[in-house]
Amino acid sequence: MKYRSVFDIIGPVMIGPSSSHTAGAARIGRAARHLFGREPKYAHVHLYGSFAKTYKGHGTDVAIIGGLLDYETDDTRISQALVTARKNGMKVRFHEEDAITDHPNTARLKIGDDDGELELVGISIGGGKAEITELNGFELNLSGEHPAILLIHNDRFGAIASSTTILAKHEINIGRMEVSRKAQGEQALMVIEVDQNVDDAVLNELERADHIIQVAKISE
Amino acid sequence: MFRNVAELVELAESEDIQISEVMIRQEMEVKQLTREQVVGQMEKNLDVMEKAIEDGLKGVKSHSGLTGGDAVLIQEYMKNHTPLSGNLLMDAVSKAVATNEVNAAMGTICATPTAGSAGCVPGTLFAVKNQLNPTREQMVRYLFTSGAFGFVVANNASISGAAGGCQAEVGSAAGMAAAAIVEMAGGTPSQSAEAMAITLKNMLGLICDPVAGLVEVPCVKRNAMGASNAITAADMALAGVTSRIPCDEVIDAMYKVGQRMPSAFRETAQGGLAATPTGRELEAKVYGISLEKE
Numbered sequence: 001m002k003y004r005s006v007f008d009i010i011g012p013v014m015i016g017p018s019s020s021h022t023a024g025a026a027r028i029g030r031a032a033r034h035l036f037g038r039e040p041k042y043a044h045v046h047l048y049g050s051f052a053k054t055y056k057g058h059g060t061d062v063a064i065i066g067g068l069l070d071y072e073t074d075d076t077r078i079s080q081a082l083v084t085a086r087k088n089g090m091k092v093r094f095h096e097e098d099a100i101t102d103h104p105n106t107a108r109l110k111i112g113d114d115d116g117e118l119e120l121v122g123i124s125i126g127g128g129k130a131e132i133t134e135l136n137g138f139e140l141n142l143s144g145e146h147p148a149i150l151l152i153h154n155d156r157f158g159a160i161a162s163s164t165t166i167l168a169k170h171e172i173n174i175g176r177m178e179v180s181r182k183a184q185g186e187q188a189l190m191v192i193e194v195d196q197n198v199d200d201a202v203l204n205e206l207e208r209a210d211h212i213i214q215v216a217k218i219s220e
Numbered sequence: 221m222f223r224n225v226a227e228l229v230e231l232a233e234s235e236d237i238q239i240s241e242v243m244i245r246q247e248m249e250v251k252q253l254t255r256e257q258v259v260g261q262m263e264k265n266l267d268v269m270e271k272a273i274e275d276g277l278k279g280v281k282s283h284s285g286l287t288g289g290d291a292v293l294i295q296e297y298m299k300n301h302t303p304l305s306g307n308l309l310m311d312a313v314s315k316a317v318a319t320n321e322v323n324a325a326m327g328t329i330c331a332t333p334t335a336g337s338a339g340c341v342p343g344t345l346f347a348v349k350n351q352l353n354p355t356r357e358q359m360v361r362y363l364f365t366s367g368a369f370g371f372v373v374a375n376n377a378s379i380s381g382a383a384g385g386c387q388a389e390v391g392s393a394a395g396m397a398a399a400a401i402v403e404m405a406g407g408t409p410s411q412s413a414e415a416m417a418i419t420l421k422n423m424l425g426l427i428c429d430p431v432a433g434l435v436e437v438p439c440v441k442r443n444a445m446g447a448s449n450a451i452t453a454a455d456m457a458l459a460g461v462t463s464r465i466p467c468d469e470v471i472d473a474m475y476k477v478g479q480r481m482p483s484a485f486r487e488t489a490q491g492g493l494a495a496t497p498t499g500r501e502l503e504a505k506v507y508g509i510s511l512e513k514e
Contacts, residue, residue, distance in 0.1 A: 005250065013331075
């Protein structure tokens with residue numbers, strides 16, 4: 001059964017007008033914010049397909065920026081997100097793309113500041129649900145429905161074992177796990193979906209583990 | 221776990237409980253939550269719906285300018301005239317419109333089952349309330365009953381306009397509302413199922429053809445008609461009228477009609493009202509494109 005909860009039917013509580021073009025878009029922005037770990041100083045948002053054609057009317061633009069400001073789908077401040085971002089000194093640019101993507105509602109976000117940059121591709125699959133399909137050039141498949149830990153690590157033996165040992169020690173159960181790399185022996189990305197939100201202390205411990213370069217998380 | 225309407229009705233009647241109670245118990249079991257937690261979350265959703273109606277009745281306008289203000293017009297008309305279709309029906313219509321006008325204006329709503337069809341369930345609830353005088357607990361139960369029928373449609377057919385047309389969104393929402401009205405008015409679980417069947421039968425084939433791809437025209441007024449359809453069907457079911465085609469078969473028919481619907485009529489803004497000369501003109505105006513360029 002695709003739907004298991006009555007609150008999938010009576011819910012979610014959200015800012016209108018569209019569960020796919022507004023709520024789903026906000027979730028993509030918020031995932032980028034969580035993975036970046038702080039509010040970015042600039043954001044280049046590339047919109048494809050139906051997003052590119054209807055983003056102004058649907059408020060997809062304010063929803064994505066609202067997500068970057070860490071607003072949830074039901075946060076009424078979403079409608080003022082562009083103004084707030086400007087006040088905070090965030091430079092925002094939207095690019096309407098003609099390229100055909102696999103999914104009609106696709107957004108590519110490049111966000112960053114003086115200390116770093118992050119590039120992410122998200123799709124809004126309907127009913128307010130979103131998926132992250134690419135992060136810094138790594139392909140992945142992240143629903144955002146569960147809390148998740150993302151680890152950039154060296155493609156060496158022991159990297160996976162050292163991270164999962166730490167999770168086991170903290171009694172954190174892994175629901176789903178995915179590993180991808182750009183080329184053998186270079187940087188790799190580990191995506192671990194877990195059953196509960198993870199403390200920063202655990203993240204710090206992971207960051208110090210063998211072969212781990214960078215750690216980020218998505219909370220529920 | 222019930223898989224269809226027949227099982228849902230059977231569960232309720234064999235244990236002599238309401239449909240809403242079946243839904244509450246299932247949610248507690250599936251999510252491993254207490255009754256207080258499950259009911260508490262639904263109370264919050266009810267508060268959101270009530271607030272959206274209040275906001276809509278004060279008057280809102282969407283960014284595109286295509287929708288807004290009609291809920292106020294209807295309420296003013298009701299103050300100065302006796303509506304031909306009756307006060308309760310027009311009250312439901314105005315409150316369904318209010319909810320979807322708030323949605324179009326980027327206000328806060330609760331999807332029931334989607335954002336585009338969010339007006340039918342709360343619109344009927346807050347109109348029927350004035351006649352039946354339910355407790356707050358009964359109003360929360362209304363949402364669980366709606367949810368139970370929507371749950372079956374979502375799992376056995378679809379609640380997405382992109383997948384099945386407007387019949388899957390406003391059709392489902394109206395059917396959910398009809399079933400819930402019956403329970404609140406003291407009808408049996410079977411009568412709820414009949415009301416759902418009668419409603420959905422009369423929305424079969426409805427396409428999803430939003431002008432400029434926006435959840436505004438004709439979505440707002442489709443919710444008005446969904447609410448009217450729900451109240452009429454609920455009254456028929458309470459009178460003892462039954463559907464010759466069982467509810468589960470109607471849901472299955474809706475699913476199959478949706479599968480055979482051309483993509484132009486499934487939320488792509490390529491057909492129906494979206495493709496009319498005026499629809500195209502409004503689209504050009506909203507996006508600031510010159511028609512000659514096309």
